[in-house]
Amino acid sequence: MTRFNLASRLKISHLLFYSHLLLVMWLVFTMSYNRYNSEWSTRISHAVELARAVSNPIVDLVSLSASGRNYTNIRLNNALALYASSDRLLFFTVQAQSDFSEHEYSFAWSRELGDAFRTNLTFEDRLAQQIEIEALEQRLNTAGSDDVKLNFLLNRGKELLQRIEEDMGHTKQYCPQFKRITAIDDYYLDEDNAQLLLKQDLRNVAGGEIILSFDATPLLNVKSDIQFQLLKEASLAFLFSLLLIIWATRRIVKPLKNIALQMNRDVKDIDFTGEPEIERKDELGVVVRSLDSLAKKVQLQIVELEKRSAIDSLTGLGSRFLYESVKADFVAQTRRQGKYLGFLICDLDNFKAFNDMYGHPEGDRVLRRAGLTVQSALKRDTDGAYRLGGEEFIVLLQTQSAEDIQQIAVQLCAQLEGLEIEHLGNPGHLVLTLSIGVVCAKGVDLDSNVSMDQIYELADKALYRAKDSGRNAINVVHWKNGKEVINE
Ligand SMILES: Nc1nc2c(ncn2[C@@H]2O[C@H](COP(=O)(O)OP(=O)(O)OP(=O)(O)O)[C@@H](O)[C@H]2O)c(=O)[nH]1
Structure with missing residues (x-):
């Protein structure tokens, strides 16, 4: 009821x-x-x-x-x-x-x-x-x-x-x-x-x-005079009280509306600085100052959390979260600057076998070294390396030519192999190796409909081709005029 x-x-x-x-x-x-x-x-x-x-x-x-x-x-x-x-x-x-x-x-x-x-x-x-x-x-x-x-x-x-x-x-x-x-x-x-x-x-x-x-x-x-006089005084008192009530109501309700408006914004955008309520000496002033301080604490924590969630704790590379937040901008920026976009998916070969043979903690150490190797391949501020999870890394490059991209991929494979980390479960190589699926795209060919997820799919396919070709290999796909051109 x-x-x-x-x-x-x-x-x-x-x-x-x-x-x-x-x-x-x-x-x-x-x-x-x-x-x-x-x-x-x-x-x-x-x-x-x-x-x-x-x-x-x-x-x-x-x-x-x-x-x-x-x-x-x-x-x-x-x-x-x-x-x-x-x-x-x-x-x-x-x-x-x-x-x-x-x-x-x-x-x-x-x-x-x-x-x-x-x-x-x-x-x-x-x-x-x-x-x-x-x-x-x-x-x-x-x-x-x-x-x-x-x-x-x-x-x-x-x-x-x-x-x-x-x-x-x-x-x-x-x-x-x-x-x-x-x-x-x-x-x-x-x-x-x-x-x-x-x-x-x-x-x-x-x-x-x-x-x-x-x-x-x-x-x-x-008697009539008294009545008229009292009516006049009562009307004046009533009018004055009415104005006082309107003023007091506005003084309480308007700040509450302002607070509600602020609190409805994204936490990062909440800012009471400059709002008149923050200077008030009454209870509303206390509430606004408390909310302002709470918002500032939460904003700091968000910044801290973003910082933490932007870095992969095992390898020190960029996290999946960071990758997700930069990928769209990266495509747009490359297009604007007319450079080449290089998209690399790097995957350690037979890593399951490595874990099985040498143990998971050893697998972690190796992953960290592999991460450092990938990181060292980056030369420009605009380049970025990310670990999306598992033993798979993404590298985003902006270069002057497609050859540069291919060259970096080749170097990466060589550098990792050069570490000579024993991996008896990696047939034909017996050391830890890396396979890379590469997508090269010229900025002008990336119209606004092209998304990083499409590019990822192409690179993933290329990675499988590299794995199929015997591992410790790269497979390059060129994106030209909206079409993929496979290059072994
Ligand atoms: N030590 C360690 N192992 C991980 C981590 N993340 C994923 N792995 C392991 O990496 C292995 C990946 O194996 P698969 O995806 O089957 O591929 P693979 O064995 O590397 O074989 P290919 O990719 O075909 O060469 C799995 O056994 C995961 O358990 C991690 O953070 N640390």
């Missing part, structure tokens, strides 16, 4: 970027939210304190009037001026108990109306007043009455009735607005109606309360 692992599917750059982005979003959001809450509640507290300070003289006045159930005080000009003195106060409503009677004391004030009015008047109050007026009118019509006093009382009664009717009208008009504010605790910010409602206890003995409504438009404007 395959498990879905998101983290393993994401690139490091994505992982770093998204995790930090989420963290920053969360931090910016919570910090902004907390700051907003704290700023906003401070502003509300200030507004409430201000409203309380403004309402205190009104509370004093109303408490005094409620105590004596006096409705005249609250309508005096200086009282109305006091209510109107704060621009923000829109209206207030009072519910209290008189200190000297069972009667309830309630009235309201509205800035819109510019007046205070009783709010607890009923139809019975109006009827009672009408009845009182009618009674006064009857008494006035009765002969012998005190007309002046009765007229005064009648006029006052009528004024009172008019006031009752006006107050009842105002109550009907304004009280629905006031009703919704009766259930507040200490204060309430009504954002829908842009009003700050404040409740204060009255200071008369029987008690009561006043609820005042202040215009909260300026406070709500401040």
Whole structure:
């Protein structure tokens, strides 16, 4: 069952970027939210304190009037001026108990109306007043009455009735607005109606309360200002963090990509010199310097190994590895220089018999001497001798003529025979001898399709012919115009 692992599917750059982005979003959001809450509640507290300070003289006045159930005080000009003195106060409503009677004391004030009015008047109050007026009118019509006093009382009664009717009208008009504010605790910010409602206890003995409504438009404007300011600051913080995240992600991921690019190259070509990461003081700098030092060690070891694998340990001649790495260049170089290419396969005769008769260690010693002999036949830097394995050597020559090649081959056979190493298992010679298969090719005849492997095959065939001819012999093949010309 395959498990879905998101983290393993994401690139490091994505992982770093998204995790930090989420963290920053969360931090910016919570910090902004907390700051907003704290700023906003401070502003509300200030507004409430201000409203309380403004309402205190009104509370004093109303408490005094409620105590004596006096409705005249609250309508005096200086009282109305006091209510109107704060621009923000829109209206207030009072519910209290008189200190000297069972009667309830309630009235309201509205800035819109510019007046205070009783709010607890009923139809019975109006009827009672009408009845009182009618009674006064009857008494006035009765002969012998005190007309002046009765007229005064009648006029006052009528004024009172008019006031009752006006107050009842105002109550009907304004009280629905006031009703919704009766259930507040200490204060309430009504954002829908842009009003700050404040409740204060009255200071008369029987008690009561006043609820005042202040215009909260300026406070709500401040709220928008705070929100805008915080949004601006949060956006800036977010943008800055975003740039920081991108910079940090690039600073980690880019060097990793560079390291991966370098490590994908051939070991010999890995080189961190000049890469900016190598100078870094952080962990990535340490990693890059470690990789650089590792690459340099491996490169040195490769050079050492190549050196070792280029030389045949028994004879000191070039190894098969070296032969394989130079053969193509050798053909191309000979072609370019217009010289003759000489390819010699030299093979000790009846060497198996030598080993059998004189022992393998002796066979090794002889092989070493044969190698030295072959090496001594080389005259130019461009020439090379290789031991591909066993008792077989390859000699590569660049000469001015085909005769030179043939001559070197003849000399080689003679030199080895001249060592006079006893070999009783080599019939007809009784000393160690060498057979050579030779290929001579003129550089111009070697077109780019000709490979060293083709030449090897021809030389190998020539070697067999030399062996067949009785050993201690050479057989030469000339490569001309893409054809082989055998020359015994
Ligand atoms: N001592 C020694 N012998 C080796 C080495 N490499 C190969 N030989 C031996 O060389 C012999 C080569 O034998 P063959 O390939 O049969 O050929 P030959 O006996 O030389 O006969 P011809 O090539 O036909 O003349 C084998 O017996 C190998 O064991 C080596 O490094 N040291």
